[in-house]
Amino acid sequence: MLKKRxxxxxxxxxxxxxxxxxxxxxxxVGDPVQSAKVYSDQNADELLILNVSRDxxxxxxxxxxxxxxxxxxxxxxxxxxxxxxxxxxxxxxRSGADKVLVNSAxxxxxxxxxxxxxxxxxxxxxxxxxxxxxxGRWSCxxxxxxxxxxxxxxxxxxxxxxxxxxxxxxxxxxRDGAMCGLDLDLLRKVTLCAKIPVIGAGGVGNYHDLLxxxxxxxxxxxxVASLFHFSxxxxxxAKAMLQNHNLNFKLV
Amino acid sequence: MNYFDENMDVADVxxxxxxISNIASVTNSLVELGYSPLVADNPRGIESAQRxxxxxxxxxxxxxxxxxxxxxxxxxxxxxESKRPLLGICLGMHLLASSGEEDGISEGLGLIPGVSRxxxxxxxxxxxxxxxxxxxxxxxxxxxxxxxxxxxxxxHSFALEPSGQNLIIGTTxxxxxxxxxxxxxNVFGVQFHPEKSQKNGLKLLSQFMKWxxxx
Numbered sequence: 285m286l287k288k289r290x291x292x293x294x295x296x297x298x299x300x301x302x303x304x305x306x307x308x309x310x311x312x313v314g315d316p317v318q319s320a321k322v323y324s325d326q327n328a329d330e331l332l333i334l335n336v337s338r339d340x341x342x343x344x345x346x347x348x349x350x351x352x353x354x355x356x357x358x359x360x361x362x363x364x365x366x367x368x369x370x371x372x373x374x375x376x377x378r379s380g381a382d383k384v385l386v387n388s389a390x391x392x393x394x395x396x397x398x399x400x401x402x403x404x405x406x407x408x409x410x411x412x413x414x415x416x417x418x419x420g421r422w423s424c425x426x427x428x429x430x431x432x433x434x435x436x437x438x439x440x441x442x443x444x445x446x447x448x449x450x451x452x453x454x455x456x457x458x459r460d461g462a463m464c465g466l467d468l469d470l471l472r473k474v475t476l477c478a479k480i481p482v483i484g485a486g487g488v489g490n491y492h493d494l495l496x497x498x499x500x501x502x503x504x505x506x507x508v509a510s511l512f513h514f515s516x517x518x519x520x521x522a523k524a525m526l527q528n529h530n531l532n533f534k535l536v
Numbered sequence: 537m538n539y540f541d542e543n544m545d546v547a548d549v550x551x552x553x554x555x556i557s558n559i560a561s562v563t564n565s566l567v568e569l570g571y572s573p574l575v576a577d578n579p580r581g582i583e584s585a586q587r588x589x590x591x592x593x594x595x596x597x598x599x600x601x602x603x604x605x606x607x608x609x610x611x612x613x614x615x616x617e618s619k620r621p622l623l624g625i626c627l628g629m630h631l632l633a634s635s636g637e638e639d640g641i642s643e644g645l646g647l648i649p650g651v652s653r654x655x656x657x658x659x660x661x662x663x664x665x666x667x668x669x670x671x672x673x674x675x676x677x678x679x680x681x682x683x684x685x686x687x688x689x690x691x692h693s694f695a696l697e698p699s700g701q702n703l704i705i706g707t708t709x710x711x712x713x714x715x716x717x718x719x720x721x722n723v724f725g726v727q728f729h730p731e732k733s734q735k736n737g738l739k740l741l742s743q744f745m746k747w748x749x750x751x
Contacts, residue, residue, distance in 0.1 A: 287667045361561075403594060403595075405692075504661075535669070
């Protein structure tokens with residue numbers, strides 16, 4: 285049986301692990317390589333590493349971190365933030381990434397998505413979609429939440445799936461760092477439009493928030509940042525609680 | 537990362553690089569286990585290799601074309617003939633088959649009789665991504681020390697359907713049951729990514745590195 289996944293979400297700014305609130309003000313969390321090692325020891329299911337620096341929209345810094353981090357972490361690694369070309373993808377995948385996450389470029393460059401899929405397969409491409417709003421009226425945001433895109437969420441979901449995306453990371457911008465629970469309506473809406481696995485993120489503040497998310501049909505994975513970075517919670521403890529509610533995680 | 541050099545001693549293990557795989561993950565895990573893998577982007581170094589790993593992601597057709605263009609097809613067939621251990625991972629496992637049905641039919645290495653086909657999963661989502669159970673149907677040296685029913689990391693839409701029951705070492709359920717581990721003499725293939733499967737994945741690679749290639 286395929287297991288649910290619990291994925292620490294690591295935001296990188298200028299080589300440091302940080303955590304934002306509503307994609308804005310950020311706090312320093314520490315060294316990304318050390319933190320990744322800890323998550324690896326805690327049997328996290330996967331890591332998502334996203335460069336969210338607004339001054340540095342290249343892959344250079346994340347590549348440097350990836351090269352170090354992949355020496356100690358023998359689990360799936362996804363890298364995103366600032367990917368604009370197939371060359372970026374080639375070097376990231378050669379350097380230890382299993383999957384890449386494309387967000388902003390997905391609004392204007394569907395050919396990039398198709399090229400990634402042709403060369404590396406659907407399973408190597410995650411599309412990140414940052415959403416803001418309330419029931420029935422979500423907007424898609426690009427460039428780390430700084431630009432509101434005109435395309436409707438549903439249309440964007442359809443286009444990226446047609447281009448061959450293998451997974452979706454759906455983040456709620458207004459819940460980012462707020463630890464007030466996932467946007468369950470948003471995730472329900474997306475799972476209805478998606479035929480590919482969906483990772484929900486943005487707003488997890490306790491284990492019950494995780495439980496609510498996993499109960500949605502089609503939510504295979506949840507991304508967590510604040511809860512793990514700032515509290516004594518960790519993937520082990522979270523799973524121990526969730527397993528009492530008949531959710532299955534990997535056996536190691 | 538070491539590329540093959542004519543002056544080097546016999547390699548513990550050669551990792552085949554056809555330019556489309558996550559090479560660093562495989563080599564990092566072998567280094568973690570204390571080995572010195574050589575990455576080879578052409579088949580010259582393979583004669584002296586003790587064992588070979590064929591990793592891979594992406595499309596069967598693209599990979600099969602690359603293998604042919606670069607001379608790997610003949611080299612890998614000859615290597616397999618020599619009874620030294622060969623491990624295919626994910627797409628590398630599919631390439632062991634006689635043929636693949638991704639983007640039309642293309643030829644594989646023909647080391648495991650069978651075909652690589654799209655998974656039939658009913659209403660479930662594809663790709664099949666995440667941690668799933670491997671049921672060991674028979675014991676094999678490469679799985680020694682790994683308990684039955686443990687989870688490994690999968691990330692794929694196609695799977696190898698071997699043409700003989702005797703080739704199946706392990707299976708996994710996703711919509712239907714598919715073959716996740718195959719073996720034929722000195723040739724072994726896993727659908728999941730051992731290099732990404734933490735403790736049990738590293739254990740499997742460590743067993744492969746000790747295997748003498750006798751099934």
